[in-house]
Amino acid sequence: VNLFFSTRSDEKPVDAAEAILKGIAPDGGLYTLRQFPLIPPQSVQNLDYRGLGSKILSSYLSGFTQEEIERSVSKAYAGKFDVPEIVPLVKAGNRYVLELFHGPTAAFKDAALSILPQLMSLAAKKTELEKDLVILVATSGDTGSSAMHAFADVKGTRALVFYPEKGISPIQKAQMTTMEASNTIACAIRGNFDDAQTGVKKIFSAMPGLSSANSINIGRLAPQIVYYYNAYLSLVRMGRIKMGEPVNFSVPTGNFGDILAGFMAKQSGLPIGTLICASNQNNVLHDFFQTGVYDRRREFHVSISPSMDILVSSNLERLIYWALGCDAGLTSQKMSSLSQNGAFSISEAQMAPIRGIFASEWVDERQTEKTIAQVFRETGYLLDPHTAVAWRAAELHEMHSGDRTVCVVLSTASPFKFPSSVLKAFDSSAILPEDASAQIDMLQNVTLKKAPQSILSVLGKKPRFTDVIDPSQMMAYVIDKEMKI
Ligand SMILES: *Cc1c(COP(=O)(O)O)cnc(C)c1O
Numbered sequence: 001v002n003l004f005f006s007t008r009s010d011e012k013p014v015d016a017a018e019a020i021l022k023g024i025a026p027d028g029g030l031y032t033l034r035q036f037p038l039i040p041p042q043s044v045q046n047l048d049y050r051g052l053g054s055k056i057l058s059s060y061l062s063g064f065t066q067e068e069i070e071r072s073v074s075k076a077y078a079g080k081f082d083v084p085e086i087v088p089l090v091k092a093g094n095r096y097v098l099e100l101f102h103g104p105t106a107a108f109k110d111a112a113l114s115i116l117p118q119l120m121s122l123a124a125k126k127t128e129l130e131k132d133l134v135i136l137v138a139t140s141g142d143t144g145s146s147a148m149h150a151f152a153d154v155k156g157t158r159a160l161v162f163y164p165e166k167g168i169s170p171i172q173k174a175q176m177t178t179m180e181a182s183n184t185i186a187c188a189i190r191g192n193f194d195d196a197q198t199g200v201k202k203i204f205s206a207m208p209g210l211s212s213a214n215s216i217n218i219g220r221l222a223p224q225i226v227y228y229y230n231a232y233l234s235l236v237r238m239g240r241i242k243m244g245e246p247v248n249f250s251v252p253t254g255n256f257g258d259i260l261a262g263f264m265a266k267q268s269g270l271p272i273g274t275l276i277c278a279s280n281q282n283n284v285l286h287d288f289f290q291t292g293v294y295d296r297r298r299e300f301h302v303s304i305s306p307s308m309d310i311l312v313s314s315n316l317e318r319l320i321y322w323a324l325g326c327d328a329g330l331t332s333q334k335m336s337s338l339s340q341n342g343a344f345s346i347s348e349a350q351m352a353p354i355r356g357i358f359a360s361e362w363v364d365e366r367q368t369e370k371t372i373a374q375v376f377r378e379t380g381y382l383l384d385p386h387t388a389v390a391w392r393a394a395e396l397h398e399m400h401s402g403d404r405t406v407c408v409v410l411s412t413a414s415p416f417k418f419p420s421s422v423l424k425a426f427d428s429s430a431i432l433p434e435d436a437s438a439q440i441d442m443l444q445n446v447t448l449k450k451a452p453q454s455i456l457s458v459l460g461k462k463p464r465f466t467d468v469i470d471p472s473q474m475m476a477y478v479i480d481k482e483m484k485i
Contacts, residue, residue, distance in 0.1 A: 005034060007332075041271065052229055071118075104149045105175055106455055108412040115219075115223050116150060121156065132158055134209075137213045140308070142172060145172065150213070152184055164192045189468070194296075196474075199475075203475050225265045244271055250391070250409045252389045260319060272357075276407075281301045296343065297343060361393035372385065382447050384417060386412045390410060
């Protein structure tokens with residue numbers, strides 16, 4: 001069976017059910033596999049999204065039966081996505097865009113979060129957990145509403161979300177603050193995503209027994225492997241590539257979860273050429289890939305791609321652990337250097353295996369806007385700012401390396417989640433209405449595209465949550481609310 005080790009110690013590996021329930025290991029490390037299950041694409045080529053999901057999740061997640069996984073997968077995607085393909089692969093110009101935003105909150109987090117509650121409830125039953133599951137979430141904008149939707153009214157669970165007061169889009173905020181389910185709460189903090197994530201990690205170490213819906217939870221990553229396989233098999237079915245031919249993926253990256261799922265797919269045998277790590281001006285990952293030095297001591301920029309405004313990309317720890325030959329002691333040292341000094345570095349030799357798989361590019365605000373306008377003009381395809389970063393990164397990668405491998409751009413959000421940024425990309429001097437719903441109307445009129453129903457339905461609702469606290473108050477807030485939700 002597959003056992004999950006903490007990246008920071010060799011003791012007590014756990015099965016997937018326990019790793020999902022705990023979220024983070026007691027020593028602060030992240031649960032990860034030392035060996036990845038082999039899933040040759042030939043062996044799954046006739047499966048649809050659900051079949052693929054069942055196959056991949058049962059290969060990765062020990063401690064669940066095949067039947068439990070199948071039931072969870074069916075429930076997760078039934079009626080929650082607004083297209084039958086769940087994650088369609090769309091051609092735009094001579095590129096392919098993998099649309100991951102057709103779920104209930106119009107961002108890619110739904111692809112994994114829609115199944116997490118099922119896995120957690122099953123895991124809770126197995127460990128004979130008597131009390132309710134309390135799920136804590138730090139969000140840079142999209143995870144929060146996606147988790148609130150996923151856990152809404154799920155018996156035996158409560159979800160509490162912390163989001164940065166500034167930086168997130170008005171629609172992202174409305175999706176959280178208007179959520180009606182009585183077992184969910186959202187609270188703003190005076191700080192950025194890194195402050196929220198640091199606070200949440202501290203609470204996990206101080207109050208064991210809480211669960212995480214962030215991508216530090218392996219139960220978030222495993223379902224994301226599925227869409228890499230699905231995209232690859234779609235290209236084979238279209239006749240665009242032959243089975244076995246490599247494909248590149250360009251991934252708009254923040255906490256390094258989405259792209260790490262691509263890495264796991266590659267370890268399982270999916271013929272991925274290069275994973276292009278695309279950053280905005282918070283380009284700490286790009287610098288790491290170039291130099292082997294990860295240094296968070298820099299200015300934090302609030303950008304038009306807010307879900308990527310992150311300086312401490314948690315899931316990188318799992319890649320570091322792999323590159324260091326699963327040496328928990330060494331990984332531990334690097335991570336304490338990061339938390340104590342704000343930086344760590346790894347040697348050229350240790351970077352070599354990473355460089356064989358990843359490329360990186362970063363894209364500033366002006367280029368992001370230019371890309372949105374240009375791609376729409378030339379292909380009629382409308383990119384959201386996060387996807388635009390990945391699109392431009394794919395172009396830069398091709399320019400810098402001469403690599404001509406077929407490239408899939410991961411599209412992580414609907415452009416209608418960020419109407420003012422997209423409208424300004426078309427015309428920086430345009431005078432925009434204040435109100436998000438008027439902005440959406442304007443974007444629909446300019447592009448002749450339709451906003452997803454899920455976004456339209458939160459507009460105009462009255463917020464239920466208005467609390468704003470300092471990061472230092474997070475622990476007290478959880479203790480206060482844990483009893484009452
Ligand atoms: C979360 C998010 C990202 C970043 O994904 P990571 O897994 O954190 O790297 C990119 N784009 C959007 C729209 C997101 O919501």
